[in-house]
Amino acid sequence: MRRHQVAIIGAGPSGLLLGALLHKAGIDAVILERRSRDHVLSRIRAGVLEMGTVGLLHQAGVGARLEREGLVHEGFSLNFNGHGLRIDLADLTGGKTVTVYGQTEVTRDLMVHRDEIGAATIHEADDVGLEGFDGDAPRVSYTKDGQRHEIACDFIAGCDGFHGVSRASVPERALSTFERVYPFGWLGVLADVPPCSHELIYAGHDRGFALCSMRSLTRSRYYIQCSLEDRVENWSDQAFWDELRRRLDPAAAEAVVTGPSIEKSIAPLRSFVAEPLRFGRLFLVGDAAHIVPPTGAKGLNLAVGDVHYLSEALIEFFAEGSRAGIDDYSRRALMRIWQAERFSWSLTTLLHRFDTMTAFERRMQEAEFAYLAGSRNMRAGLAENYVGLPY
Ligand code: RFL
Ligand code: PHB
Numbered sequence: 001m002r003r004h005q006v007a008i009i010g011a012g013p014s015g016l017l018l019g020a021l022l023h024k025a026g027i028d029a030v031i032l033e034r035r036s037r038d039h040v041l042s043r044i045r046a047g048v049l050e051m052g053t054v055g056l057l058h059q060a061g062v063g064a065r066l067e068r069e070g071l072v073h074e075g076f077s078l079n080f081n082g083h084g085l086r087i088d089l090a091d092l093t094g095g096k097t098v099t100v101y102g103q104t105e106v107t108r109d110l111m112v113h114r115d116e117i118g119a120a121t122i123h124e125a126d127d128v129g130l131e132g133f134d135g136d137a138p139r140v141s142y143t144k145d146g147q148r149h150e151i152a153c154d155f156i157a158g159c160d161g162f163h164g165v166s167r168a169s170v171p172e173r174a175l176s177t178f179e180r181v182y183p184f185g186w187l188g189v190l191a192d193v194p195p196c197s198h199e200l201i202y203a204g205h206d207r208g209f210a211l212c213s214m215r216s217l218t219r220s221r222y223y224i225q226c227s228l229e230d231r232v233e234n235w236s237d238q239a240f241w242d243e244l245r246r247r248l249d250p251a252a253a254e255a256v257v258t259g260p261s262i263e264k265s266i267a268p269l270r271s272f273v274a275e276p277l278r279f280g281r282l283f284l285v286g287d288a289a290h291i292v293p294p295t296g297a298k299g300l301n302l303a304v305g306d307v308h309y310l311s312e313a314l315i316e317f318f319a320e321g322s323r324a325g326i327d328d329y330s331r332r333a334l335m336r337i338w339q340a341e342r343f344s345w346s347l348t349t350l351l352h353r354f355d356t357m358t359a360f361e362r363r364m365q366e367a368e369f370a371y372l373a374g375s376r377n378m379r380a381g382l383a384e385n386y387v388g389l390p391y
Helices: 013-024 037-042 051-059 064-069 103-117 237-247 250-255 299-320 324-351 359-374 376-387
Strands: 006-009 029-032 071-073 076-080 083-087 098-100 126-131 139-144 147-152 155-158 176-191 201-204 210-214 220-226 261-275 282-284
Touching: 006 013, 013 029, 013 051, 013 103, 013 299, 037 103, 051 064, 051 098, 051 299, 064 103, 076 359, 083 359, 083 376, 176 237, 201 324, 210 237, 220 237, 237 250, 237 261, 261 324, 299 324, 324 359, 324 376, 359 376
Parallel strands: 006 029, 006 155, 076 201, 155 282
Antiparallel strands: 071 098, 076 083, 126 139, 139 147, 176 220, 176 261, 201 210, 210 220
16 A cells, blocks of 8 residues: 555645645645546636735745736725725735736646656546544545555545535534525636736626636636526627626726637635534645635635645644644634635625615615725725735
8 A cells, every 4th residue: 555644635726735835844745636637727716816825835836937927916996886996905904915826827836846846646536535534544545547546644635625525524423514605606707808907896786796807917807796597608708798898887898808708607606614624634625624705815815824724733743743733723724714704705795786685785785885985994904804814
């Protein structure tokens, strides 16, 4: 039987970054991924990185391209029924910023790094099974090319996303889950056209939410709130551009450059937390343990926060034999997770159209937006959360 110190399930950003940080500390980790490398790289997801995330990527030795190509943003716009408001992140947070750099690029950089250091990633590993994590000798089994394999390890890191096998392997009675499913989704379009604004625009509108984002100065990423019954096939590019423009203020709508979509997908919106994050020698990390609606750009950044805490804890264990970090991992990570859950839920609630909304609730959205516009303290709170709370 093969043996590694850590078996990481999932080669998304959490698993890959954890692998890189452990490798740097001389800890040997294998990654098992259900999908092919190309499939993992084809998923268009997050685009906004907190400074802490950028710092950890540098620490892992994968910051060079991000440094060259990432777009540093000092603010963004909030629009509400035609009224605009700039959130000056740098001014409100004492100089903090965010970096626009696609999750796909982060993942690609981490994969290339893994090749360079010669660390093991097993792609297309089917039927991954987790065993013995409640004792001292955990094992991970999987099928590859029709053959069953088994790996012995000291710890298992479940970095396999919301639908992964790690959380599902924990007995139900050991888990508490908390969830809100929102009654709408986001329809996203990626297109090789220049962005309509040099900063992101989050827009709340009577017809529903819209977001103008980007991947570079020549590639735009736009989203509009859609119904859960909507299907991508029912949205022509033209229909998407028309609806987007209707939800933006006239200047932004005018500035939208249209072109053929190179990706179009619908994502449902959900808030979810599973507690705790540790079960003996198994840890849950990233989307395997929690989901936030994308409105606050927190999902990937939150996953990276977990990786920060867990990598520190494992390094402490292997270097000093101390269990303090692993014993405290769940508590430390959950404190930050619940803050991001609160922020993402509140921004989602402020900016989306809910069909069940009463006139009172609509007025509450308007009052909250007016408070933001009039109060620097309120804006500072928003900015502090958007750039990312400290680890
Ligand atoms: P991932 O990325 O889902 O990776 C999990 C990996 O595990 C594999 N896997 C398995 N492997 C082996 N055996 C199994 N049984 C397995 N089951 C699954 C999967 O194939 C996959 O490769 O989780 P991870 O690494 O925790 O990363 C989390 C982030 O991907 C996620 O939080 C963000 O994408 C969320 N998100 C955003 N986050 C931000 O911080 N900023 C943003 O601007 C932002 N925008 C977004 C987003 C997510 C979106 N969607 C589609 C959900 C925008 C969208 C539209
Ligand atoms: C993105 O660019 O995909 C993006 C940006 C900000 C968000 C969500 C998604 O809040």
